[in-house]
Amino acid sequence: MTKKKIVVLGAGYAGLRTVKGLQKKGLDADITLINKNSYHYEATQLHEVAAGTEPAKKISFEIKDVIDESKVNFIQDEVVTINHDAQEVSLKEGEKVSYDYLVVALGFESESFGIPGVDEFGWPLVDIKTAEAAKAQLDKNLQNYKVSKDPKDLSIVVCGAGFTSIEYLGEISNRLPKLADKFDFPMDKVKVTCIEAMPKLLPMFSEKLASYGIDVLEKRGVEFIVGTPIKEIKESSVVYEQDGELKEIEASTIIWTTGVRGSSVVGASGFEERRGRVMVEPDLTVKGQPNVFMIGDVSAVMDEASGRPYPTTAQIALVQADFVVEAMANKFAGTEPKGFEFKSAGTVASLGNNDGIGHTMNKDFKGYIASVMKKGIVDKSLLQTGTPSVLLKKGRFDFYH
Numbered sequence: 001m002t003k004k005k006i007v008v009l010g011a012g013y014a015g016l017r018t019v020k021g022l023q024k025k026g027l028d029a030d031i032t033l034i035n036k037n038s039y040h041y042e043a044t045q046l047h048e049v050a051a052g053t054e055p056a057k058k059i060s061f062e063i064k065d066v067i068d069e070s071k072v073n074f075i076q077d078e079v080v081t082i083n084h085d086a087q088e089v090s091l092k093e094g095e096k097v098s099y100d101y102l103v104v105a106l107g108f109e110s111e112s113f114g115i116p117g118v119d120e121f122g123w124p125l126v127d128i129k130t131a132e133a134a135k136a137q138l139d140k141n142l143q144n145y146k147v148s149k150d151p152k153d154l155s156i157v158v159c160g161a162g163f164t165s166i167e168y169l170g171e172i173s174n175r176l177p178k179l180a181d182k183f184d185f186p187m188d189k190v191k192v193t194c195i196e197a198m199p200k201l202l203p204m205f206s207e208k209l210a211s212y213g214i215d216v217l218e219k220r221g222v223e224f225i226v227g228t229p230i231k232e233i234k235e236s237s238v239v240y241e242q243d244g245e246l247k248e249i250e251a252s253t254i255i256w257t258t259g260v261r262g263s264s265v266v267g268a269s270g271f272e273e274r275r276g277r278v279m280v281e282p283d284l285t286v287k288g289q290p291n292v293f294m295i296g297d298v299s300a301v302m303d304e305a306s307g308r309p310y311p312t313t314a315q316i317a318l319v320q321a322d323f324v325v326e327a328m329a330n331k332f333a334g335t336e337p338k339g340f341e342f343k344s345a346g347t348v349a350s351l352g353n354n355d356g357i358g359h360t361m362n363k364d365f366k367g368y369i370a371s372v373m374k375k376g377i378v379d380k381s382l383l384q385t386g387t388p389s390v391l392l393k394k395g396r397f398d399f400y401h
């Protein structure tokens with residue numbers, strides 16, 4: 001009898017963790033992992049690459065350093081579509097890969113919400129390439145000020161005040177004085193503005209914690225404009241609405257971090273989705289397709305307590321991956337899998353290397369202790385997706401400066 005084929009799409013938190021678990025389980029199956037790049041990157045740390053506080057290699061590692069190639073076949077290619085009727089996946093280079101079981105973990109893309117100019121002039125932070133491009137753009141503009149003397153070259157607008165924006169602001173506000181020395185521009189002429197549509201900043205944290213975080217960033221020179229949806233991005237300016245009036249702020253660097261959507265492959269493959277996310281069954285499979293699991297940012301899992309899907313985070317993606325490994329083992333053993341359960345362990349946002357805010361175990365944490373917690377989370381996830389050797393090379397052990 002030929003072996004069953006398990007195909008995992010994507011080597012982000014969800015996909016790579018699944019493959020690590022499957023290769024350990026020793027199921028009688030052929031396992032294939034398909035990923036666009038040869039490497040995995042820690043998506044939660046892209047803001048560091050964009051701000052220039054860490055190089056790309058610090059937040060990424062080669063997939064082949066983690067998988068056991070005697071058990072897993074790795075194909076580096078881009079998934080174009082999934083054809084469920086034919087039970088096969090089409091790749092960009094023309095190859096077709098058939099499956100008996102499929103784990104779709106294709107991750108996220110930037111979301112423009114149809115706002116004009118976003119795709120042309122906004123700099124998203126969604127992968128290594130875009131984070132490096134955002135850094136290059138920022139450095140170019142700051143450096144150019146010496147010649148241009150144009151105030152917009154020293155103006156940075158960060159769109160949205162979600163986690164990614166806040167963590168980016170934390171990094172960049174710390175680094176700007178160093179960049180001022182390097183590129184010889186006056187710090188007092190630098191303008192960092194964050195524009196948020198909702199009236200309240202950091203609503204996921206308590207009032208006290210949110211105001212600590214805002215205060216830290218404001219003291220470092222960040223200006224927040226809230227309750228002001230962005231309406232258009234132009235080549236060197238951002239248009240937003242305030243009290244029914246359109247206003248415009250000039251900036252050569254426009255960071256687009258207003259939220260993400262699941263991979264567009266999901267919609268292109270005919271799955272019923274909203275913003276690239278499929279509402280999955282309690283066992284994380286797709287309705288009517290019990291051999292197809294959707295996990296990570298392409299999945300929406302209903303949180304019965306709030307009546308809304310859980311936010312997409314690395315934390316839930318890793319828990320989903322562990323669940324899928326067990327569910328797959330159940331399928332092979334012919335036993336019934338349990339329903340997926342998730343209890344968030346809490347949330348931490350960094351505000352640069354040595355500061356942060358977090359909530360876990362029913363307690364709020366702020367300042368240095370929160371930054372240590374954040375580093376602990378990064379290190380734990382490097383172990384969950386990587387190996388002890390990856391952790392030693394890429395981990396965060398700089399707790400003391």
Ligand code: NAD
Binds near residue numbers: 165195198312
């Ligand atoms: P997000 O959805 O968390 O935040 C986007 C923000 O942009 C929101 O506050 C939204 O109101 C605002 N916004 C949207 N449209 C706007 C507009 N037109 N004008 C102005 N503001 C607008 O997105 P994110 O920060 O990219 O994070 C994506 C996911 O990843 C989230 O689920 C987040 O929780 C998670 N994440 C978590 C961490 C962490 O735990 N430390 C870090 C990064 C990301």
